[in-house]
Amino acid sequence: MPLLLFSQPFMDSPLIPLIIEWSLKIFFIFGGLMTALAYLTWFERRVLAYIQMRLGPNRVGPAGLLQPLADGIKFIFKEDIVPLDADKFLYTLAPIMSLVPALTCYVLLPFGDKFVMPGLNREIPLHITHVNVGVLAIFALTGMGVYGIVLAGYASNNKYSLMGGLRSSAQMVSYELAMVMSIIGVLLQAGSLDLVEICKHQAGWFGMQWHLFTYPPTGIIGFFIFLIAMVAETNRVPFDLPEAETELVAGFHTEYSSMKFAMFFIAEYANMVTASAMATILFLGGWMGPFVDQFPLLGPVYFTAKVGFFLFLYVWLRGTLPRYRYDQLMNLGWKFLLPLSLVNLVLTATIALFFM
Amino acid sequence: MSRPFIQSRPEIETEASETVLNMGPQHPSTHGVLRVVLKLDGEIVTDLDCDMGYLHRGAEKIFENRLYPMIPPYFDRLDYIAAVSNGLLYVETVEKAMNLEIPPRAQYLRVILTELNRLSSHLLWLATHALDIGAFTVFLWSFREREEILKIFEDFFGARLTCHAFRIGGMSYDAYPEFKSAVMALMDIFPKRLEEYETMLNENRIWLSRTVGVGIISGADAIDLGLTGPPLRASGVDFDVRKAHPYECYADLKFDIPLGDSGDTFDRYLVRMEEMRQSRRIIIQALEKLPDGPVMAKVAKVIKPPAGEIYHSVESPKGELGLFLVSDGTTKPVRLRMRPACFVNLQSLKKMAVGSLVADVVAIIGSLDIVLGEIDR
Incomplete structure (x- = not known):
């Protein structure tokens, strides 16, 4: 199968630009989406904080904009516990x-x-x-x-x-x-x-x-x-x-x-x-x-x-x-x-x- | 290791379709370290049992080994949400035993501080009760006013939570110069803030459906179970220690006792909201009438109440808080026995919660306004 991908007829077919297009779109949408989801948590915490008359995350980076990054790092380094039973x-x-x-x-x-x-x-x-x-x-x-x-x-x-x-x-x-x-x-x-x-x-x-x-x-x-x-x-x-x-x-x-x-x-x-x-x-x-x-x-x-x-x-x-x-x-x-x-x-x- | 580390002490027999759910002692909404063992059929509670004592510090035994002036700090740590009311109970009981006359200025200051404490306690109740039902915003809004009250406490007592300036015979010091204006400023904004909470809750369909008709207890049952405070008055029974056996200067002040009629969670909520308004009325009156003069009566250096027994009670934010003092005429009490308001109120939980859903149990515990420091002592 991998060989087929690099074979001459396949390279000439219009599929190649399509695959490149798809890959790029998946890359941009997935990357953009994950960033957007991370910032959605920041957005939620900030808006909720203003509704509740407090400040929300504002320490990490300007206006707390690096908070999602800090959260992500924290999640990765937390101990992964599986209960005994x-x-x-x-x-x-x-x-x-x-x-x-x-x-x-x-x-x-x-x-x-x-x-x-x-x-x-x-x-x-x-x-x-x-x-x-x-x-x-x-x-x-x-x-x-x-x-x-x-x-x-x-x-x-x-x-x-x-x-x-x-x-x-x-x-x-x-x-x-x-x-x-x-x-x-x-x-x-x-x-x-x-x-x-x-x-x-x-x-x-x-x-x-x-x-x-x-x-x-x-x-x-x-x-x-x-x-x-x-x-x-x-x-x-x-x-x-x-x-x-x-x-x-x-x-x-x-x-x-x-x-x-x-x-x-x-x-x-x-x-x-x-x-x-x-x-x-x-x-x-x-x-x-x-x-x-x-x-x-x-x-x-x-x-x-x-x-x-x-x-x-x-x-x-x-x-x-x-x-x-x-x-x-x-x-x-x-x-x-x-x-x-x-x-x-x-x-x-x-x-x-x-x-x- | 054959013996289980934690034994399931309250034994509940179960059938095949039922599960036993241990709620607490580490649970977000059992208000401290209360453990409620629920027997569930699906989500319906068929039986429950409260297990307490996780915060037991042997306070009543400690009292027996302390001199009378050494005891008040322990009282602040019983009901730590309403430390002022607890402190008031103790000093008044000893004063009653010693037949001391308290200067009027001290009496008025005590009433103002106790009522401020009632406000802060009720605000904390509102916050946690709302949070139990899911209204997260009310939780944080209530803390805003509570913070203002605690600031006044900090300026007055030097402590925010475990505050005591009450001494046997009066107050240890007078109010700080800006006390009156600070309290008045807070009282001016207070009704508007209460209205804000009521906008969030009173006409909210979800709040109503979560509280109306939940955890009903009739007036007769409430009396049988010994309920006091807002849960009793929400069932329509007109009993408030401040009116029934007026202490300090409550007899000179005008205030109403709000009563509910159906005795459900919503009525308990309404009664407490109205009590906050009445407390504000009391504080404003007391501030206007605040007399000049000393704040401390002439008290012997060594406090020795005459031998005998005495019972005294005050209306704490949670209910009737009583203290039974047995004295043998020495510098230490023979026995100090409390009538804890929360402990007695909590025993109505089973009556209210059996047959309802898990979510209701949380709402009912919230509406009883318990503090484990006082229950376990």
């Missing part, structure tokens, strides 16, 4: 299981439209792969993340971890339903499961074509169901039951330390960004914005700004709301959000059938 294989597998799907999602997210590389005269799409069932693929991958948490809860051999894992699986299964139901309206309008197509469907009319505003009021209802479900899916306040610190100590990652803990941590933040990106793509027009047709590189800028809004929302919620109780969480998911999203779906279909 833990299932060692699953215990090690769990953080991998939760991190890998969380990062794989970024292969599918479109950050912008195509742009022409100056000098090379080559059209480069601003996403790594283009899958025509992108929505399904993303939901499948985020759904995988729950296995990591359940396994971590099971393998730690700790009752708090176990309860955290159980809570998490129940929560994710419940809210995934409402989440998927809430976006079917969007899929009906776009007529596609392709993330790029969904974005393009929302172009023009100064943002009035965003799925948030179309088919009123179903767009807005769907958006808010998606927003609530997305916070619940990523286990953030007020739905942070799997790791409720004052009840379950630290939930599923009570026993984890060092890089294994850091992997859960990165996975959580990666999932936050994925969920925010999905909300942006499905409801806020993805990379669409003024002058994006003339300057395609503005696409990623708009996209990042919109995702940043959702990330700020996450932090804002964390600074404001207390935590739900387990049964109340289930009631909200099954008795309120799911019926509402079904009604919303019927309403969208009716509008689509009779008025459009």
